Amino acid sequence: MFDRLVRLIRIYGNGGLIHAKFQIQGDSLIRVTIPNKNLMQYNPGSYVFLYVMTPLGFWQSHPFSPFISRQSGEEGSLTLLSKRQGGITKNLFNQLTASNGQAQHKVLVEGFYGHTPPLRVFHTIVILSSGSGITAVYSVADSLRNLASRGTHVVFRWIVQNESALDWANAELESLVGVVDLNIYITQGINERESATEKNATSSLPVLPITYSHDRPNVTAWVDGLVDEAKGSVAFMS
Known part of the structure:
Protein backbone atom coordinates (compact mmCIF):
# COMPACT_ATOMS: atom_id res chain seq x y z
CA MET A 1 0.00 0.00 0.00
CA PHE A 2 2.80 2.41 0.95
CA ASP A 3 4.64 1.53 -2.28
CA ARG A 4 1.58 2.44 -4.38
CA LEU A 5 1.16 5.72 -2.49
CA VAL A 6 4.78 6.66 -3.23
CA ARG A 7 4.25 5.87 -6.92
CA LEU A 8 1.15 8.05 -7.07
CA ILE A 9 3.02 10.92 -5.39
CA ARG A 10 5.81 10.66 -7.95
CA ILE A 11 3.32 10.61 -10.84
CA TYR A 12 1.47 13.63 -9.42
CA GLY A 13 4.79 15.41 -8.81
CA ASN A 14 5.56 15.06 -12.52
CA GLY A 15 2.37 16.83 -13.54
CA GLY A 16 -0.02 13.89 -13.75
CA LEU A 17 -1.41 13.35 -17.24
CA ILE A 18 1.00 14.74 -19.86
CA HIS A 19 0.77 15.03 -23.65
CA ALA A 20 3.83 13.39 -25.23
CA LYS A 21 4.97 13.13 -28.83
CA PHE A 22 5.71 9.67 -30.24
CA GLN A 23 7.80 9.27 -33.40
CA ILE A 24 9.31 6.38 -35.33
CA GLN A 25 13.11 6.57 -35.46
CA GLY A 26 15.07 4.34 -37.80
CA ASP A 27 13.72 0.87 -38.50
CA SER A 28 12.53 -0.24 -35.09
CA LEU A 29 12.70 2.54 -32.51
CA ILE A 30 10.08 4.80 -30.97
CA ARG A 31 11.18 8.22 -29.72
CA VAL A 32 9.03 9.73 -26.97
CA THR A 33 9.37 13.46 -26.27
CA ILE A 34 7.89 14.80 -23.04
CA PRO A 35 7.75 18.52 -22.08
CA ASN A 36 10.04 19.07 -19.10
CA LYS A 37 8.35 22.10 -17.53
CA ASN A 38 6.30 20.22 -14.89
CA LEU A 39 8.64 17.31 -14.19
CA MET A 40 10.48 16.74 -10.92
CA GLN A 41 14.24 17.26 -10.72
CA TYR A 42 16.04 15.07 -13.22
CA ASN A 43 19.42 13.51 -12.49
CA PRO A 44 21.58 12.10 -15.30
CA GLY A 45 21.67 8.31 -15.06
CA SER A 46 18.23 8.03 -13.47
CA TYR A 47 15.25 6.14 -14.87
CA VAL A 48 11.46 6.45 -15.00
CA PHE A 49 8.43 4.23 -15.53
CA LEU A 50 6.17 5.35 -18.36
CA TYR A 51 2.44 4.61 -18.61
CA VAL A 52 0.95 5.19 -22.06
CA MET A 53 -2.75 5.98 -21.86
CA THR A 54 -3.99 3.82 -24.74
CA PRO A 55 -6.77 1.20 -24.52
CA LEU A 56 -4.24 -1.60 -24.98
CA GLY A 57 -1.54 -0.39 -22.64
CA PHE A 58 -2.69 2.00 -19.91
CA TRP A 59 -2.26 -0.61 -17.15
CA GLN A 60 1.34 -1.37 -18.10
CA SER A 61 4.45 0.58 -17.14
CA HIS A 62 7.87 0.30 -18.77
CA PRO A 63 11.25 1.46 -17.42
CA PHE A 64 13.26 3.95 -19.49
CA SER A 65 16.56 5.77 -19.12
CA PRO A 66 15.73 9.32 -20.28
CA PHE A 67 17.96 12.09 -21.52
CA ILE A 68 17.46 15.79 -22.19
CA SER A 69 16.86 16.53 -25.87
CA ARG A 70 19.09 18.87 -27.87
CA GLN A 71 17.04 18.49 -31.06
CA SER A 72 15.94 21.75 -32.66
CA GLY A 73 12.50 22.70 -31.34
CA GLU A 74 12.68 20.15 -28.52
CA GLU A 75 15.54 21.59 -26.46
CA GLY A 76 15.16 20.74 -22.78
CA SER A 77 12.44 18.13 -23.31
CA LEU A 78 12.75 14.72 -21.71
CA THR A 79 13.42 12.06 -24.35
CA LEU A 80 12.94 8.30 -24.17
CA LEU A 81 13.80 5.66 -26.76
CA SER A 82 12.03 2.31 -26.96
CA LYS A 83 12.84 -0.59 -29.24
CA ARG A 84 9.90 -2.27 -30.94
CA GLN A 85 9.40 -5.70 -29.43
CA GLY A 86 6.09 -7.30 -28.49
CA GLY A 87 3.01 -6.12 -26.62
CA ILE A 88 2.55 -2.37 -26.17
CA THR A 89 5.68 -1.36 -28.11
CA LYS A 90 4.58 -3.41 -31.13
CA ASN A 91 1.08 -1.92 -30.97
CA LEU A 92 2.45 1.63 -30.67
CA PHE A 93 4.84 1.11 -33.57
CA ASN A 94 2.01 -0.17 -35.78
CA GLN A 95 -0.20 2.79 -34.82
CA LEU A 96 2.61 5.23 -35.63
CA THR A 97 3.25 3.54 -38.96
CA ALA A 98 -0.41 4.09 -39.83
CA SER A 99 -0.16 7.75 -38.72
CA ASN A 100 2.76 8.85 -40.93
CA GLY A 101 5.28 7.99 -38.25
CA GLN A 102 4.15 10.24 -35.40
CA ALA A 103 1.28 10.82 -32.99
CA GLN A 104 0.40 12.36 -29.63
CA HIS A 105 -0.51 10.23 -26.63
CA LYS A 106 -1.26 11.03 -23.00
CA VAL A 107 1.25 9.53 -20.58
CA LEU A 108 2.02 9.26 -16.88
CA VAL A 109 5.65 9.57 -15.76
CA GLU A 110 6.65 7.81 -12.53
CA GLY A 111 10.08 8.66 -11.18
CA PHE A 112 12.79 9.67 -11.10
CA TYR A 113 14.60 6.69 -9.61
CA GLY A 114 18.31 6.02 -9.31
CA HIS A 115 21.19 8.45 -9.10
CA THR A 116 24.09 9.88 -11.07
CA PRO A 117 27.15 7.57 -10.89
CA PRO A 118 29.97 9.07 -8.75
CA LEU A 119 32.45 9.47 -11.60
CA ARG A 120 33.76 12.98 -10.99
CA VAL A 121 36.60 11.88 -8.69
CA PHE A 122 38.37 9.97 -11.51
CA HIS A 123 41.03 11.37 -13.86
Whole structure:
Protein backbone atom coordinates (compact mmCIF):
# COMPACT_ATOMS: atom_id res chain seq x y z
CA MET A 1 0.00 0.00 0.00
CA PHE A 2 2.80 2.41 0.95
CA ASP A 3 4.64 1.53 -2.28
CA ARG A 4 1.58 2.44 -4.38
CA LEU A 5 1.16 5.72 -2.49
CA VAL A 6 4.78 6.66 -3.23
CA ARG A 7 4.25 5.87 -6.92
CA LEU A 8 1.15 8.05 -7.07
CA ILE A 9 3.02 10.92 -5.39
CA ARG A 10 5.81 10.66 -7.95
CA ILE A 11 3.32 10.61 -10.84
CA TYR A 12 1.47 13.63 -9.42
CA GLY A 13 4.79 15.41 -8.81
CA ASN A 14 5.56 15.06 -12.52
CA GLY A 15 2.37 16.83 -13.54
CA GLY A 16 -0.02 13.89 -13.75
CA LEU A 17 -1.41 13.35 -17.24
CA ILE A 18 1.00 14.74 -19.86
CA HIS A 19 0.77 15.03 -23.65
CA ALA A 20 3.83 13.39 -25.23
CA LYS A 21 4.97 13.13 -28.83
CA PHE A 22 5.71 9.67 -30.24
CA GLN A 23 7.80 9.27 -33.40
CA ILE A 24 9.31 6.38 -35.33
CA GLN A 25 13.11 6.57 -35.46
CA GLY A 26 15.07 4.34 -37.80
CA ASP A 27 13.72 0.87 -38.50
CA SER A 28 12.53 -0.24 -35.09
CA LEU A 29 12.70 2.54 -32.51
CA ILE A 30 10.08 4.80 -30.97
CA ARG A 31 11.18 8.22 -29.72
CA VAL A 32 9.03 9.73 -26.97
CA THR A 33 9.37 13.46 -26.27
CA ILE A 34 7.89 14.80 -23.04
CA PRO A 35 7.75 18.52 -22.08
CA ASN A 36 10.04 19.07 -19.10
CA LYS A 37 8.35 22.10 -17.53
CA ASN A 38 6.30 20.22 -14.89
CA LEU A 39 8.64 17.31 -14.19
CA MET A 40 10.48 16.74 -10.92
CA GLN A 41 14.24 17.26 -10.72
CA TYR A 42 16.04 15.07 -13.22
CA ASN A 43 19.42 13.51 -12.49
CA PRO A 44 21.58 12.10 -15.30
CA GLY A 45 21.67 8.31 -15.06
CA SER A 46 18.23 8.03 -13.47
CA TYR A 47 15.25 6.14 -14.87
CA VAL A 48 11.46 6.45 -15.00
CA PHE A 49 8.43 4.23 -15.53
CA LEU A 50 6.17 5.35 -18.36
CA TYR A 51 2.44 4.61 -18.61
CA VAL A 52 0.95 5.19 -22.06
CA MET A 53 -2.75 5.98 -21.86
CA THR A 54 -3.99 3.82 -24.74
CA PRO A 55 -6.77 1.20 -24.52
CA LEU A 56 -4.24 -1.60 -24.98
CA GLY A 57 -1.54 -0.39 -22.64
CA PHE A 58 -2.69 2.00 -19.91
CA TRP A 59 -2.26 -0.61 -17.15
CA GLN A 60 1.34 -1.37 -18.10
CA SER A 61 4.45 0.58 -17.14
CA HIS A 62 7.87 0.30 -18.77
CA PRO A 63 11.25 1.46 -17.42
CA PHE A 64 13.26 3.95 -19.49
CA SER A 65 16.56 5.77 -19.12
CA PRO A 66 15.73 9.32 -20.28
CA PHE A 67 17.96 12.09 -21.52
CA ILE A 68 17.46 15.79 -22.19
CA SER A 69 16.86 16.53 -25.87
CA ARG A 70 19.09 18.87 -27.87
CA GLN A 71 17.04 18.49 -31.06
CA SER A 72 15.94 21.75 -32.66
CA GLY A 73 12.50 22.70 -31.34
CA GLU A 74 12.68 20.15 -28.52
CA GLU A 75 15.54 21.59 -26.46
CA GLY A 76 15.16 20.74 -22.78
CA SER A 77 12.44 18.13 -23.31
CA LEU A 78 12.75 14.72 -21.71
CA THR A 79 13.42 12.06 -24.35
CA LEU A 80 12.94 8.30 -24.17
CA LEU A 81 13.80 5.66 -26.76
CA SER A 82 12.03 2.31 -26.96
CA LYS A 83 12.84 -0.59 -29.24
CA ARG A 84 9.90 -2.27 -30.94
CA GLN A 85 9.40 -5.70 -29.43
CA GLY A 86 6.09 -7.30 -28.49
CA GLY A 87 3.01 -6.12 -26.62
CA ILE A 88 2.55 -2.37 -26.17
CA THR A 89 5.68 -1.36 -28.11
CA LYS A 90 4.58 -3.41 -31.13
CA ASN A 91 1.08 -1.92 -30.97
CA LEU A 92 2.45 1.63 -30.67
CA PHE A 93 4.84 1.11 -33.57
CA ASN A 94 2.01 -0.17 -35.78
CA GLN A 95 -0.20 2.79 -34.82
CA LEU A 96 2.61 5.23 -35.63
CA THR A 97 3.25 3.54 -38.96
CA ALA A 98 -0.41 4.09 -39.83
CA SER A 99 -0.16 7.75 -38.72
CA ASN A 100 2.76 8.85 -40.93
CA GLY A 101 5.28 7.99 -38.25
CA GLN A 102 4.15 10.24 -35.40
CA ALA A 103 1.28 10.82 -32.99
CA GLN A 104 0.40 12.36 -29.63
CA HIS A 105 -0.51 10.23 -26.63
CA LYS A 106 -1.26 11.03 -23.00
CA VAL A 107 1.25 9.53 -20.58
CA LEU A 108 2.02 9.26 -16.88
CA VAL A 109 5.65 9.57 -15.76
CA GLU A 110 6.65 7.81 -12.53
CA GLY A 111 10.08 8.66 -11.18
CA PHE A 112 12.79 9.67 -11.10
CA TYR A 113 14.60 6.69 -9.61
CA GLY A 114 18.31 6.02 -9.31
CA HIS A 115 21.19 8.45 -9.10
CA THR A 116 24.09 9.88 -11.07
CA PRO A 117 27.15 7.57 -10.89
CA PRO A 118 29.97 9.07 -8.75
CA LEU A 119 32.45 9.47 -11.60
CA ARG A 120 33.76 12.98 -10.99
CA VAL A 121 36.60 11.88 -8.69
CA PHE A 122 38.37 9.97 -11.51
CA HIS A 123 41.03 11.37 -13.86
CA THR A 124 39.79 9.37 -16.86
CA ILE A 125 36.14 8.39 -17.40
CA VAL A 126 35.33 5.84 -20.10
CA ILE A 127 31.73 5.33 -21.27
CA LEU A 128 31.01 2.42 -23.62
CA SER A 129 27.65 1.64 -25.24
CA SER A 130 26.10 -0.13 -28.20
CA GLY A 131 22.81 0.20 -30.05
CA SER A 132 19.90 1.64 -28.10
CA GLY A 133 21.96 1.26 -24.91
CA ILE A 134 23.13 4.80 -25.56
CA THR A 135 20.03 6.05 -23.76
CA ALA A 136 21.37 4.76 -20.44
CA VAL A 137 24.73 6.52 -20.71
CA TYR A 138 24.36 9.61 -22.92
CA SER A 139 22.89 11.72 -20.12
CA VAL A 140 25.91 10.91 -17.94
CA ALA A 141 28.36 11.83 -20.72
CA ASP A 142 26.47 15.08 -21.29
CA SER A 143 26.63 15.94 -17.58
CA LEU A 144 30.44 15.60 -17.65
CA ARG A 145 31.02 18.29 -20.31
CA ASN A 146 32.10 20.91 -17.76
CA LEU A 147 34.46 18.43 -16.13
CA ALA A 148 35.96 17.59 -19.54
CA SER A 149 36.59 21.28 -20.25
CA ARG A 150 38.64 21.46 -17.03
CA GLY A 151 41.00 18.65 -18.02
CA THR A 152 39.31 15.37 -17.11
CA HIS A 153 39.65 12.88 -19.97
CA VAL A 154 36.10 11.78 -20.83
CA VAL A 155 35.95 9.00 -23.43
CA PHE A 156 32.66 8.07 -25.12
CA ARG A 157 32.48 5.12 -27.53
CA TRP A 158 29.27 3.98 -29.24
CA ILE A 159 28.96 0.88 -31.47
CA VAL A 160 26.05 0.66 -33.94
CA GLN A 161 25.27 -1.43 -36.99
CA ASN A 162 24.50 1.29 -39.55
CA GLU A 163 24.27 5.04 -40.17
CA SER A 164 20.49 5.11 -39.74
CA ALA A 165 21.06 4.62 -36.00
CA LEU A 166 22.47 8.15 -35.84
CA ASP A 167 18.97 9.52 -36.39
CA TRP A 168 18.17 8.51 -32.82
CA ALA A 169 20.33 11.16 -31.21
CA ASN A 170 22.19 13.08 -33.89
CA ALA A 171 21.88 16.51 -32.26
CA GLU A 172 22.86 15.10 -28.86
CA LEU A 173 25.97 13.44 -30.25
CA GLU A 174 26.98 16.55 -32.21
CA SER A 175 26.82 18.55 -28.97
CA LEU A 176 29.60 16.35 -27.57
CA VAL A 177 31.98 16.84 -30.51
CA GLY A 178 35.07 18.73 -29.36
CA VAL A 179 33.98 18.42 -25.73
CA VAL A 180 34.62 14.75 -24.96
CA ASP A 181 36.74 12.11 -26.71
CA LEU A 182 33.89 10.79 -28.89
CA ASN A 183 33.96 8.09 -31.54
CA ILE A 184 31.15 6.14 -33.18
CA TYR A 185 31.84 2.73 -34.69
CA ILE A 186 29.59 1.54 -37.51
CA THR A 187 29.94 -2.16 -38.24
CA GLN A 188 27.63 -2.64 -41.24
CA GLY A 189 26.66 -0.75 -44.38
CA ILE A 190 30.07 -1.08 -46.03
CA ASN A 191 30.20 -2.55 -49.52
CA GLU A 192 32.27 -5.73 -49.63
CA ARG A 193 34.57 -4.12 -52.21
CA GLU A 194 34.88 -0.90 -50.21
CA SER A 195 37.45 -0.68 -47.48
CA ALA A 196 36.69 0.91 -44.13
CA THR A 197 39.27 3.61 -44.95
CA GLU A 198 37.45 4.49 -48.19
CA LYS A 199 34.11 4.61 -46.37
CA ASN A 200 35.54 6.95 -43.73
CA ALA A 201 36.77 9.28 -46.48
CA THR A 202 33.40 9.40 -48.26
CA SER A 203 31.09 9.55 -45.24
CA SER A 204 28.09 11.85 -45.61
CA LEU A 205 28.25 12.60 -41.88
CA PRO A 206 31.47 14.63 -41.53
CA VAL A 207 30.45 16.41 -38.33
CA LEU A 208 30.54 13.25 -36.23
CA PRO A 209 33.76 11.27 -35.63
CA ILE A 210 32.85 7.94 -37.21
CA THR A 211 34.95 4.84 -37.76
CA TYR A 212 33.65 2.25 -40.22
CA SER A 213 34.65 -1.35 -39.67
CA HIS A 214 33.72 -4.71 -41.19
CA ASP A 215 33.85 -6.25 -37.69
CA ARG A 216 32.88 -5.27 -34.17
CA PRO A 217 35.70 -3.46 -32.38
CA ASN A 218 37.85 -5.39 -29.93
CA VAL A 219 36.52 -3.93 -26.69
CA THR A 220 39.06 -5.82 -24.58
CA ALA A 221 41.89 -4.21 -26.52
CA TRP A 222 40.17 -0.82 -26.10
CA VAL A 223 40.02 -1.22 -22.35
CA ASP A 224 43.63 -2.38 -22.07
CA GLY A 225 44.82 0.53 -24.22
CA LEU A 226 42.86 3.15 -22.30
CA VAL A 227 44.14 1.85 -18.96
CA ASP A 228 47.73 1.90 -20.22
CA GLU A 229 47.40 5.46 -21.53
CA ALA A 230 45.50 6.87 -18.56
CA LYS A 231 47.18 9.26 -16.13
CA GLY A 232 45.74 8.55 -12.73
CA SER A 233 42.54 6.74 -11.80
CA VAL A 234 40.15 5.32 -14.41
CA ALA A 235 36.40 4.64 -14.26
CA PHE A 236 34.42 2.57 -16.76
CA MET A 237 30.68 2.74 -17.36
CA SER A 238 28.65 0.73 -19.87
